[in-house]
Amino acid sequence: MNEIVQFMLPELGLTVLLFVLLFVRIVGKLELAGQVCQLMNIALPILALCMWFMPAPEGAQFGGMMISSKLIVTEKLLLLVGTWIISLFSSPWLRGHRHPAEFYMLMLSTLMGIFFLLSSGDFLLFFLALELSAIPLAALCNFDLEKHVSGESAMKMIFSSALSSGILLFGISLLYGATGTLSFVQIPALLDGSPLQIMAFVMIFTGFAFKLSIVPFHFWTADVYEGAPVPVTAFLSVISKGSMAFVFVSALYTVFRPLSEIWYIAITLLAVISMTVGNLFAIRQQNLKRFLAFSSIAQVGYLLIGISGSSIDGMSSVVYFVLVYVFSNLAAFAVITLVSSATSRETIDGLKGFHASNPLLAWVLALALFSLAGIPPTAGFFGKFFLLTAGAAKWNSPVLIVAALNMVVSLYYYLRVVKAMFMDSSDDTMIRLTPNVSVQFALLLCTAGILLLGFYSPAYEWIRSLSFGI
Amino acid sequence: MTLSIFYFLSFLAILSALMVVVSKNPIHSVLYLIITFFAIAGHYVLLNAQFLAAVHVIVYAGAIMVLFLYVIMMLNLNAEVEPHKSVWLKSAATVAGGTLMVVLVGALRTSASVGSPLPADANIGLIKTLGKTLYKDFMLPFEISSILFLAAMVGAVMLGKKETK
Numbered sequence: 016m017n018e019i020v021q022f023m024l025p026e027l028g029l030t031v032l033l034f035v036l037l038f039v040r041i042v043g044k045l046e047l048a049g050q051v052c053q054l055m056n057i058a059l060p061i062l063a064l065c066m067w068f069m070p071a072p073e074g075a076q077f078g079g080m081m082i083s084s085k086l087i088v089t090e091k092l093l094l095l096v097g098t099w100i101i102s103l104f105s106s107p108w109l110r111g112h113r114h115p116a117e118f119y120m121l122m123l124s125t126l127m128g129i130f131f132l133l134s135s136g137d138f139l140l141f142f143l144a145l146e147l148s149a150i151p152l153a154a155l156c157n158f159d160l161e162k163h164v165s166g167e168s169a170m171k172m173i174f175s176s177a178l179s180s181g182i183l184l185f186g187i188s189l190l191y192g193a194t195g196t197l198s199f200v201q202i203p204a205l206l207d208g209s210p211l212q213i214m215a216f217v218m219i220f221t222g223f224a225f226k227l228s229i230v231p232f233h234f235w236t237a238d239v240y241e242g243a244p245v246p247v248t249a250f251l252s253v254i255s256k257g258s259m260a261f262v263f264v265s266a267l268y269t270v271f272r273p274l275s276e277i278w279y280i281a282i283t284l285l286a287v288i289s290m291t292v293g294n295l296f297a298i299r300q301q302n303l304k305r306f307l308a309f310s311s312i313a314q315v316g317y318l319l320i321g322i323s324g325s326s327i328d329g330m331s332s333v334v335y336f337v338l339v340y341v342f343s344n345l346a347a348f349a350v351i352t353l354v355s356s357a358t359s360r361e362t363i364d365g366l367k368g369f370h371a372s373n374p375l376l377a378w379v380l381a382l383a384l385f386s387l388a389g390i391p392p393t394a395g396f397f398g399k400f401f402l403l404t405a406g407a408a409k410w411n412s413p414v415l416i417v418a419a420l421n422m423v424v425s426l427y428y429y430l431r432v433v434k435a436m437f438m439d440s441s442d443d444t445m446i447r448l449t450p451n452v453s454v455q456f457a458l459l460l461c462t463a464g465i466l467l468l469g470f471y472s473p474a475y476e477w478i479r480s481l482s483f484g485i
Numbered sequence: 486m487t488l489s490i491f492y493f494l495s496f497l498a499i500l501s502a503l504m505v506v507v508s509k510n511p512i513h514s515v516l517y518l519i520i521t522f523f524a525i526a527g528h529y530v531l532l533n534a535q536f537l538a539a540v541h542v543i544v545y546a547g548a549i550m551v552l553f554l555y556v557i558m559m560l561n562l563n564a565e566v567e568p569h570k571s572v573w574l575k576s577a578a579t580v581a582g583g584t585l586m587v588v589l590v591g592a593l594r595t596s597a598s599v600g601s602p603l604p605a606d607a608n609i610g611l612i613k614t615l616g617k618t619l620y621k622d623f624m625l626p627f628e629i630s631s632i633l634f635l636a637a638m639v640g641a642v643m644l645g646k647k648e649t650k
Binding site: 078124131153214 | 588589591592593595596622623624625626629630632633635636637639640641642643644
């Protein structure tokens with residue numbers, strides 16, 4: 016019994032928080048908004064500390080349905096810290112809202128779905144966890160109840176996630192028909208590359224591609240990001256995407272290992288399209304959230320190059336890239352949340368003259384964008400560098416050349432935002448923003464992450480020691 | 486005997502599923518869908534899954550179809566308000582769907598079936614066996630689905646509640 020409690024500590028912790036919030040919401044009054052935020056800002060790091068000091072033992076439980084390893088614990092910890100940062104910087108925005116408890120309940124149940132997704136050991140649990148990580152998120156997209164765009168975003172989110180789940184489920188059922196098992200451990204031995212199995216794999220792959228918004232499957236991503244409230248967009252693009260990247264790489268490297276020659280072609284092709292289309296569309300965007308949406312599509316393209324390496328370096332570079340991406344992207348979203356909740360501006364032009372009124376915040380945003388673009392002193396450079404090195408092991412230079420060219424293109428649009436902040440002057444000057452303690456702390460965490468992760472090499476070494484290749 | 490029932494039910498299911506898509510009147514589509522669900526429930530009985538068959542009829546043919554009818558009547562769909570789709574879009578969809586069908590048929594044609602289609606144990610579909618499996622082997626997914634429903638309810642209540650100012 017005790018063993019199972021320690022094994023499921025992160026999930027059980029989130030369940031307890033979920034029920035505490037439920038009772039707070041039923042018993043408490045609406046004026047408790049501030050306390051709910053404070054409670055969560057304290058409870059989430061405590062849970063992270065518990066996970067750090069009492070890591071789940073390696074192995075499998077529930078008849079192999081749920082698995083755990085040091086790598087999975089690390090991934091969960093990273094996503095939990097990311098959620099904590101979102102919670103920290105969204106508290107000023109949330110205080111003005113009527114349903115803070117519901118916000119946290121939906122966010123934590125999504126996170127729980129992600130945790131189960133990461134440690135799922137068979138396709139049944141995998142699918143349930145995937146639904147648990149998608150359905151509450153659609154409700155979160157509609158959190159700005161009085162705005163129509165928010166409702167539109169939620170509808171598009173639920174349609175695209177229902178479609179992708181349907182395709183994925185069809186693929187899973189075909190795979191079950193072809194192999195007769197759902198267990199991740201047994202499937203690889205039974206995969207022999209027969210047409211039916213490849214068909215099943217293509218459908219499962221499509222489902223993943225929808226969730227990661229890889230290019231031919233990206234259609235509504237920008238609309239969803241634009242309509243959702245900024246903290247929810249941050250959760251969508253960082254926590255949700257990051258977790259899917261983790262699951263995708265470990266599924267390809269373990270369950271679909273025998274089909275690696277097939278998915279290698281698919282992945283390199285999609286990487287090239289994703290990078291190019293994401294970057295070219297990002298250039299045209301005026302809205303900051305749409306801009307970050309297309310930038311995240313392009314980043315997924317780079318991620319796929321790392322995955323295509325199919326080695327230990329491939330997996331460790333993906334995990335490291337997501338680690339860096341969490342801090343860089345959340346720093347950008349934290350500043351945008353501040354600007355948007357104070358002035359309701361969400362366009363690049365709205366940031367004109369931002370440096371003159373808020374020098375420190377402008378520097379944080381600039382640093383975050385430098386890291387996303389991959390400019391050397393920041394951690395983002397090393398993230399992309401490792402991804403390309405992992406991909407280079409396969410000697411497919413055309414893909415790497417396209418990736419390098421795309422990075423040059425991406426510099427242009429990231430620096431366009433920096434130019435608007437530092438060099439352009441605007442007629443209506445921005446008011447001076449005063450972030451409260453929790454937002455300051457979130458910004459400090461992100462900045463430290465961006466700067467230190469690049470210089471602190473043991474971080475990458477440690478991730479590499481936990482990873483595995485084909 | 487079982488084989489001929491299987492073929493009859495499959496024919497019925499596919500025919501009515503086609504009618505769901507083809508028929509112009511949305512109400513007729515829903516009624517054909519009910520026939521499809523009954524045919525699939527028949528398949529469950531053939532596989533010794535009696536309880537699943539009963540639940541399938543109650544939940545899908547009963548509850549969900551009533552919901553469908555309700556929504557369709559609320560939306561008041563008819564041919565005039567239907568958005569007109571261009572010929573290009575229609576032909577592109579036909580080509581894409583047809584290609585997918587060819588690929589699927591090709592993939593299924595060459596594949597050998599795994600194991601016997603009929604379960605060895607005739608009591609496998611009884612509630613008693615099902616309950617034991619559900620609470621023993623599949624307890625974790627069962628509990629996760631309860632959390633999923635809780636989260637979905639919280640979301641629905643939050644979105645649906647009337648704002649008091």
